Amino acid sequence: MRILSVSNRGALKKLMQDINVDPYGVKIMLPKAQSYLLKINSLSNISANILKQEMLSLGGDAALSADALTGRVKKTGCLVMGNLSQFTRLRYKLNKQPFGLSKLAQDLNLTLKNYQKASFQLKAGRYRLNLGNRSYIMGIVNVTPDSFSGDGLYKLTNLRTCELTNYIVDYAEGMVRDGADIIDVGGESSRPGAKPVSLKDEISRVIPVIKSLAKKINIPISVDTCKPEVARASLDNGASLVNDISGLRDIKMAKIVSRYKAGVVIMHMLGCPRSMQKTPKYNSLVDDIIAYLESAVRKAEELGVSRESIIIDPGIGFGKTLEHNLxxxxxxxxxxxxxxxxxxxxxxxxxxxxxxxxxxxxxxxGTVASCVTACANGANIVRVHDVKAVKEALKVADSIKR
Structure with a gap:
C-alpha cells in the first residue's frame, strides 16, 4: 500500500487504465481525483457562510475568518477545499443563490478552466507557437553597454557600427543554433538603478540588429522595450513580439501591439528600474502581482490586443527581494x-x-536550477542568456514531467 503523488489529469487517467477501470468509470471518477484549494480574497459574510454550507453539503469545506462567523467583520477571505466534481456541482448550486453568488459561480468556473489549461497557441505576428508540449526558450540579446549580467554587447566600442551589428547578429544566430525559440533584443538596461536611455539611442541600438536578424532567422524576434515608438519601429523592421517590462502602463503600447497583431509579454514591476529595489513591500505578494497582471491583461484586451497574443511575467527581480523571488x-x-x-x-x-x-x-x-523549477511549476517560456545549457536541462526535465 502507498500514497500516490499524482495531480496531472493525464497521469491520473493512465493509473485508472492500468488497473483496467471501465472507460465510463474513468470519466466519472477523474474529477473526484483532482483536488483544489481555491482562494477568494474578499467575500461578504453572508455570501461566505452560504458558500461554506453549500460546499459542506457536497462533502467539501470552506475556511473563513472566525470573525466572519460571529459578525465582527463584514467581509472575509475564503479558502474553498474540494475536488473537481464537487466544484462543478457547487457551481450549479451557487447559480441559484442571491448576494452575487451567481457571479461568483461564473468566476469560479473561469478560474478552474484557466488553471486546467495545458496548452496555448500563441499568436505573434506571422508566427504561431504551440506552447504546452515542451518548455520554450527566449534567448537574451542585450544591445547595451551596461547590462547587469555582463553580456551587454554594445560595450564592444572598438568595433565600427556595421561590424558591431554583424557581431551581434552572429551572436543571436548562435543562440538559434543552440535551440532558442525566440530571440529577445533589448537596447536599454533594466538593472536596478539604471538610468533611462533616450529614444534616439535605443532605436539606433536595436533597429539595425532586428532588421538584419529578421532576414536570417525564422523564429520570432522580440523587442525588450517600454517605449511605444521603439516597439513600432521594431515591428516595422521584423519583430513580431513586444516584451514590455512596464506591463503596458502606456496605452499607446497596447494600441501598437493590437494594430500590428503582435505578441506581447506583460510583466509586473514595482515602481521603475531606478527605484524598484529600494525596500520593495507588498500587502500579499502573489495576490498583489496577480491582481496587477489581471488588470493589465483586461486593459490590453479592451484596447484590442488578442487574448491569444498575451504572455504574463511576474517579474523576477523587478521590485522583489530574495524571499519574494523564491x-x-x-x-x-x-x-x-x-x-x-x-x-x-x-x-x-x-x-x-x-x-x-x-x-x-x-x-x-543557479540559472539552470531556477529554470527547471519554473517550468516544473507552470512556466511555458524561460528567458535566458545561456541557451544551450538551459535547453538541454529542460529537455530532460520535460521528458520526466510530460
Missing part, C-alpha cells in the same frame, strides 16, 4: 489561474548570486 517560483502554479502562458526571466539574477555568493558570470548552475 516565493514566486515556489507558487508559480497559482499564476495559471489567469489562463495565459507564463514567462520567467531568472537568468543570472541577483537572487541567485545571493544564494550562491557568485558574480553574474558564475550563476549558470
Amino acid at each position: 516565493e514566486i517560483l515556489k507558487r508559480l502554479e497559482e499564476f495559471k489561474s489567469l489562463g495565459k502562458p507564463i514567462l520567467i526571466g531568472a537568468s543570472r539574477k541577483s537572487f541567485i548570486g545571493k544564494i550562491l555568493h557568485a558574480e553574474p558570470d558564475n550563476r549558470l548552475f
Whole structure:
C-alpha cells in the first residue's frame, strides 16, 4: 500500500487504465481525483457562510475568518477545499443563490478552466507557437553597454557600427543554433538603478540588429522595450513580439501591439528600474502581482490586443527581494489561474548570486536550477542568456514531467 503523488489529469487517467477501470468509470471518477484549494480574497459574510454550507453539503469545506462567523467583520477571505466534481456541482448550486453568488459561480468556473489549461497557441505576428508540449526558450540579446549580467554587447566600442551589428547578429544566430525559440533584443538596461536611455539611442541600438536578424532567422524576434515608438519601429523592421517590462502602463503600447497583431509579454514591476529595489513591500505578494497582471491583461484586451497574443511575467527581480523571488517560483502554479502562458526571466539574477555568493558570470548552475523549477511549476517560456545549457536541462526535465 502507498500514497500516490499524482495531480496531472493525464497521469491520473493512465493509473485508472492500468488497473483496467471501465472507460465510463474513468470519466466519472477523474474529477473526484483532482483536488483544489481555491482562494477568494474578499467575500461578504453572508455570501461566505452560504458558500461554506453549500460546499459542506457536497462533502467539501470552506475556511473563513472566525470573525466572519460571529459578525465582527463584514467581509472575509475564503479558502474553498474540494475536488473537481464537487466544484462543478457547487457551481450549479451557487447559480441559484442571491448576494452575487451567481457571479461568483461564473468566476469560479473561469478560474478552474484557466488553471486546467495545458496548452496555448500563441499568436505573434506571422508566427504561431504551440506552447504546452515542451518548455520554450527566449534567448537574451542585450544591445547595451551596461547590462547587469555582463553580456551587454554594445560595450564592444572598438568595433565600427556595421561590424558591431554583424557581431551581434552572429551572436543571436548562435543562440538559434543552440535551440532558442525566440530571440529577445533589448537596447536599454533594466538593472536596478539604471538610468533611462533616450529614444534616439535605443532605436539606433536595436533597429539595425532586428532588421538584419529578421532576414536570417525564422523564429520570432522580440523587442525588450517600454517605449511605444521603439516597439513600432521594431515591428516595422521584423519583430513580431513586444516584451514590455512596464506591463503596458502606456496605452499607446497596447494600441501598437493590437494594430500590428503582435505578441506581447506583460510583466509586473514595482515602481521603475531606478527605484524598484529600494525596500520593495507588498500587502500579499502573489495576490498583489496577480491582481496587477489581471488588470493589465483586461486593459490590453479592451484596447484590442488578442487574448491569444498575451504572455504574463511576474517579474523576477523587478521590485522583489530574495524571499519574494523564491516565493514566486515556489507558487508559480497559482499564476495559471489567469489562463495565459507564463514567462520567467531568472537568468543570472541577483537572487541567485545571493544564494550562491557568485558574480553574474558564475550563476549558470543557479540559472539552470531556477529554470527547471519554473517550468516544473507552470512556466511555458524561460528567458535566458545561456541557451544551450538551459535547453538541454529542460529537455530532460520535460521528458520526466510530460
